[in-house]
Amino acid sequence: MTDNDILSLGVPDMVRSLASGELSSVAITSAYLDLARSLNPEINCYIRIEPDSALTCAEQADAARRRGNEVHPLCGMPIAIKDIFHRRGIPVSAGSGAHAIDSGPDATVVRRLRQVGMPVLGILNLDEFAAGGSGINAHFGRCLNPVNHRFLSGGSSSGSAAAVGARMAPWSLGSDAGGSVRLPAGWCGVTGLKPTYGQVPRTGVIPRTWSMDCIGPLAGDAASCALLLELIAGEDGRDSSTLPGRQSFTPVPEVPDRSLRIGVDRGIPETIGRHQGAALSRAEAVFRDMGLGIAETVLQDIEPLNQLHQVVVKCEGAAYLAPLLSSDECGVSESVRHVVREGYEIPAAAYLSALRLRLPMLQAFLESAFGNADAILLPLCPDDVPASDHPDIQGLFARSARFTRFVNYLGLPAIAFPVCRDDNGMPVSVQLLGKPRDEFTLLSLADAFGRVSGPFSEGT
Numbered sequence: 001m002t003d004n005d006i007l008s009l010g011v012p013d014m015v016r017s018l019a020s021g022e023l024s025s026v027a028i029t030s031a032y033l034d035l036a037r038s039l040n041p042e043i044n045c046y047i048r049i050e051p052d053s054a055l056t057c058a059e060q061a062d063a064a065r066r067r068g069n070e071v072h073p074l075c076g077m078p079i080a081i082k083d084i085f086h087r088r089g090i091p092v093s094a095g096s097g098a099h100a101i102d103s104g105p106d107a108t109v110v111r112r113l114r115q116v117g118m119p120v121l122g123i124l125n126l127d128e129f130a131a132g133g134s135g136i137n138a139h140f141g142r143c144l145n146p147v148n149h150r151f152l153s154g155g156s157s158s159g160s161a162a163a164v165g166a167r168m169a170p171w172s173l174g175s176d177a178g179g180s181v182r183l184p185a186g187w188c189g190v191t192g193l194k195p196t197y198g199q200v201p202r203t204g205v206i207p208r209t210w211s212m213d214c215i216g217p218l219a220g221d222a223a224s225c226a227l228l229l230e231l232i233a234g235e236d237g238r239d240s241s242t243l244p245g246r247q248s249f250t251p252v253p254e255v256p257d258r259s260l261r262i263g264v265d266r267g268i269p270e271t272i273g274r275h276q277g278a279a280l281s282r283a284e285a286v287f288r289d290m291g292l293g294i295a296e297t298v299l300q301d302i303e304p305l306n307q308l309h310q311v312v313v314k315c316e317g318a319a320y321l322a323p324l325l326s327s328d329e330c331g332v333s334e335s336v337r338h339v340v341r342e343g344y345e346i347p348a349a350a351y352l353s354a355l356r357l358r359l360p361m362l363q364a365f366l367e368s369a370f371g372n373a374d375a376i377l378l379p380l381c382p383d384d385v386p387a388s389d390h391p392d393i394q395g396l397f398a399r400s401a402r403f404t405r406f407v408n409y410l411g412l413p414a415i416a417f418p419v420c421r422d423d424n425g426m427p428v429s430v431q432l433l434g435k436p437r438d439e440f441t442l443l444s445l446a447d448a449f450g451r452v453s454g455p456f457s458e459g460t
Helices: 003-007 011-020 025-043 051-066 108-116 158-165 182-187 222-232 274-289 303-321 334-344 348-369 393-403 405-410 439-453
Strands: 046-049 079-082 120-124 171-176 191-194 214-219 261-264 293-296 375-379 414-421 427-434
Touching (some): 011 025, 011 222, 025 051, 025 120, 046 158, 051 120, 079 108, 108 222, 120 158, 158 171, 158 182, 158 214, 171 191, 182 191, 182 414, 191 222, 191 439, 214 222, 222 414, 222 439, 274 293, 274 375, 274 427, 274 439, 303 334, 303 348, 348 405, 375 439, 414 439
Parallel strands (some): 079 120, 079 171, 261 293, 261 375
Antiparallel strands (some): 191 414, 375 427
16 A cells, blocks of 8 residues: 555544554554655644654554554554643753753653554644744744645644644644634644543643643544544543543444534624635535534623633733743743733733633523534634735734634533635634533534535545
């Protein structure tokens, strides 16, 4: 099987081929490494590619299977990760030129990858300290959108989305504090899941905002995201915010439960662009044709929730970065310094009030939005994927995150996936919003949509 044949496979097919012995981990890992080394000078989604350690891990996985050892199904499946995860003996920079942070013990999610024998292809580009949504990094350069380089890749998990979109990794890990998995996934034409807050441990992860950060998978489809979530989710005694117990997210059924009801707000299309409205209509039609119920709902005004989100993220970001910024020569970019300065100016009372209001706001939202619905269909962002030469990147990001930030404030799960294309051929994605800890429903619905509509890369 050629490299092109391997790279054309979906993750579930690769996993089955590894188990059957049709493919080796070395063959799969080498195919991705070869393409990554060839394309990365152009797309710039990797900060560092790690061929030696990745191939060593792949060889060990193949040897374990040859010996007949009982191994995890994901043993030998390569992955790429955002540059925010501590790995023992390997510096992590969070995309900053300030300094390489000496890495302590493995982050919990990294430990779980190691335990099953998944080769790490390399670390991925991002907005510095995950403080942004453009994919433009002052130290490591802009991560280009693999669909069309003239458009932004989104962020902060820009490299995580671009690597998957360019087939330079089968899947990846990113983080989402206000849309940082979902927006780049949507703009690069892949699927991205933001889990319920606390579903995936954050131990050993450089934070953007410790009370809203979520670690999530990005992949070509929802079934692949489910496989990765199954591995990385679950309680961690070192992270007091993790939810108790472990859930199962696989196997994703080929046909979703037809008793599920999709909530739609008929007023939203008036507030978004033409292509975004068309994507909502198409997604609704596909779900209706599957036999799912459509329930009309009215979302409360989400702007106050977005404002409360900004209070929390700016205050916590400033608190984390304050020690680093004590020196004028720390190397942190001016754009990040600007964000931190905004956090210094917010009164402590406002921050504490924003934290206190989260639970009552969540309860009110669940009662109003999910009264007769199991998932809510929403735009991912109000407008088309923006061009890279947009004159107001900061203002653009604030508008683009209108439908994502409030989800982090409430701590709810959401999945973004592409539906159609705009007039420039760029992806137009939607998101499904779920109830707490109900990722399984979101993954089932998104996977069913993909099965019916076909692979996005083949045109829609």
